[in-house]
Amino acid sequence: MSQSAVSQAVALLERTLGVPLLLRGRDGATLTTAGATALAEVRAALAAVERLAACMASPKTLSGPLRVGVVQSAAVRLLPGWLRRLRAGHPGIRVALYEGKDTEIMDWVLAGIVEVGITSRTHADLVAQAVFEDDYVVVVPDGHALARQGSISLQQLNGQRMLLSGGGCETLVEELLAAAGSHPEIMCVVRDNATLASMVREGLGLTIMPELALPENHDGLGVLRLRPSLRRTLHLPHQAAGRARAGCHGVRRRSSGRGASEVMLVRQTKPRRCVSCAGRMLLRK
Numbered sequence: 001m002s003q004s005a006v007s008q009a010v011a012l013l014e015r016t017l018g019v020p021l022l023l024r025g026r027d028g029a030t031l032t033t034a035g036a037t038a039l040a041e042v043r044a045a046l047a048a049v050e051r052l053a054a055c056m057a058s059p060k061t062l063s064g065p066l067r068v069g070v071v072q073s074a075a076v077r078l079l080p081g082w083l084r085r086l087r088a089g090h091p092g093i094r095v096a097l098y099e100g101k102d103t104e105i106m107d108w109v110l111a112g113i114v115e116v117g118i119t120s121r122t123h124a125d126l127v128a129q130a131v132f133e134d135d136y137v138v139v140v141p142d143g144h145a146l147a148r149q150g151s152i153s154l155q156q157l158n159g160q161r162m163l164l165s166g167g168g169c170e171t172l173v174e175e176l177l178a179a180a181g182s183h184p185e186i187m188c189v190v191r192d193n194a195t196l197a198s199m200v201r202e203g204l205g206l207t208i209m210p211e212l213a214l215p216e217n218h219d220g221l222g223v224l225r226l227r228p229s230l231r232r233t234l235h236l237p238h239q240a241a242g243r244a245r246a247g248c249h250g251v252r253r254r255s256s257g258r259g260a261s262e263v264m265l266v267r268q269t270k271p272r273r274c275v276s277c278a279g280r281m282l283l284r285k
Contacts, residue, residue: 013038063092069105069114070097072167072193073213074234078132079118101191102168109237116238120168128235134211136169136230140222141203147222154180154226161205165213166191169232173208176230197221 014021021035031039051064070079075097083095098105098114105117109126122128138157140147146156154177162184164170170189177184187205190196193213200207201220210232214223 062090063094065094065096066116067096067098067114069108069117069119070099071102071105071119071234072099072191073210074118074132075099076193077212078234101166104168106237109239112239116236118234118236120232120234122235122237125240126237127240128237130233131236132212132234134232134234136173136208136210136226136232137214138206138208138224138226139197139200139214140206140224141200142220142222143203144206144222146206146224149224151225151227154182156182157184157206158182160184161187163187163196163199163205163207164189165193165196165207165209167193167213169208169210 010021017034017038019034020032021038022029023032053064068079079097086093086095098108100108102119102121105114105119106121106123106126108114109117110123118131138146138152146152146160157177158181164173164186166189184206190199190207193209194215196207196209196213197215199205208226215221
């Protein structure tokens with residue numbers, strides 16, 4: 001479309017709406033407040049048309065975009081296998097991954113930036129299904145005074161040099177340590193799990209992290225159970241029916257043995273829990 005055609009179309013839209021959408025100046029055009037609002041609504045409408053087209057294309061095969069917000073440990077250890085199975089059955093789905101902290105992922109789901117999240121957090125305004133569980137463990141360098149113990153209490157960490165995981169669990173860990181009257185010396189906060197494990201391996205301090213975040217190679221590391229144990233549950237939060245922008249699928253969970261589950265976002269005639277039309281996925285651990 002030519003520049004003049006675009007200008008005429010914008011002018012016609014402004015006359016129809018009765019408000020200016022652009023501020024025109026020597027440096028170009030910028031959106032007015034009404035223009036920014038209109039742009040957001042147009043994008044939402046176009047996305048809805050795309051999702052509707054994907055829904056109508058085939059009742060059995062899904063296609064279209066699926067935006068997933070995921071914590072680092074699940075992105076590395078769980079999501080690749082889940083997405084491989086999803087793509088095998090629905091090759092037309094285009095997945096965009098947004099890796100972040102638990103709090104960031106909840107904000108993304110609430111804002112509609114992603115259709116679904118994988119996070120340890122839940123929210124009263126969202127529907128959430130539990131999809132995975134693991135324990136928090138204490139990780140120490142080989143040769144550490146605590147390394148030979150099979151389990152450890154939070155009180156035993158008092159005065160120890162500690163590295164905090166910055167992936168989202170640091171607030172919970174700090175609260176638990178304070179409640180237990182344990183005051184380790186916090187050396188630094190490290191967001192990347194691989195970097196955190198490497199720093200522990202080099203003797204810079206110990207850390208607490210979920211089992212799923214442990215590196216596959218434990219060389220140079222000692223992994224200790226917490227006493228009493230501290231359990232983490234990963235959830236699949238998404239918008240509820242009536243709040244999601246496109247509602248034609250719900251969530252169903254089916255157990256498939258010890259430590260395993262299947263979570264499907266599936267088509268329902270009258271859905272109670274909705275995500276985008278592209279958001280029907282099979283997660284099997």
